[in-house]
Amino acid sequence: MSFIKKGFDALTGKTAAKEASKAQQKGTEAGMEEQRRQFDALQALMQPYVKSGTGALQGQNDLLGLNGFGSQQSAIGNIENSPFFQSRYQQAENALLQNASATGGLRGGNTQEALADNRSNMLFGNVQQQLQNLSGVASNGQSAAAGLGGQGLQFGQNIAQGYNDIGQAQGGYQLAKGQIYTGLYNNALKGAAAAMGGGF
Numbered sequence: 001m002s003f004i005k006k007g008f009d010a011l012t013g014k015t016a017a018k019e020a021s022k023a024q025q026k027g028t029e030a031g032m033e034e035q036r037r038q039f040d041a042l043q044a045l046m047q048p049y050v051k052s053g054t055g056a057l058q059g060q061n062d063l064l065g066l067n068g069f070g071s072q073q074s075a076i077g078n079i080e081n082s083p084f085f086q087s088r089y090q091q092a093e094n095a096l097l098q099n100a101s102a103t104g105g106l107r108g109g110n111t112q113e114a115l116a117d118n119r120s121n122m123l124f125g126n127v128q129q130q131l132q133n134l135s136g137v138a139s140n141g142q143s144a145a146a147g148l149g150g151q152g153l154q155f156g157q158n159i160a161q162g163y164n165d166i167g168q169a170q171g172g173y174q175l176a177k178g179q180i181y182t183g184l185y186n187n188a189l190k191g192a193a194a195a196m197g198g199g200f
Contacts, residue, residue: 017180021173025166032162039155046144053141056134063131079126088126092118 061067062075079085096118100111 017173017176021169024169028162028165028169032159035155035158035162039151042151043148046148049144050141050148053138053144056137056141060131060134060138063127063134076123076127079130080123085122085126089119089122092122
């Protein structure tokens with residue numbers, strides 16, 4: 001095999017190694033970009049749950065007085081003044097008054113006490129129910145945030161692996177290039193020795 005042919009083959013090998021390295025890097029970068037896209041899409045899908053969970057946790061803390069008594073009073077007042085509570089209370093009050101009227105005790109002290117107890121009992125029950133509802137929403141938000149955190153960790157590991165793969169592709173190309181140049185150098189020495197009539 002002539003020195004020129006060996007040199008051509010070596011240079012062709014260098015080109016092939018370079019193209020293979022570029023193709024590997026391009027594929028890895030495309031995979032990394034798709035992972036970024038998928039993670040961004042997942043974040044967008046989970047954001048309402050995380051946001052609701054954060055708001056629910058705030059609402060729990062308000063009702064429990066953890067954000068101060070002013071916030072607690074405001075949260076309880078919001079429940080008491082809500083259309084849901086007002087409607088239920090009005091229905092219960094009407095039922096008590098109708099019962100008292102039917103039994104002749106409309107103006108009696110027992111009726112007034114029952115009306116007062118009914119309101120405080122209903123309010124207590126509604127506060128407890130609201131705490132349960134908020135707990136469920138906060139728990140969903142916590143699960144969504146934890147899921148996103150896990151996906152983010154996995155995404156970070158995948159991206160790190162992608163950069164590692166790119167580094168290996170570049171390193172492989174540099175090694176192949178070094179081997180090709182070493183081959184060219186050796187072939188040049190052999191060709192020079194042959195031209196001078198000696199062996200190598």
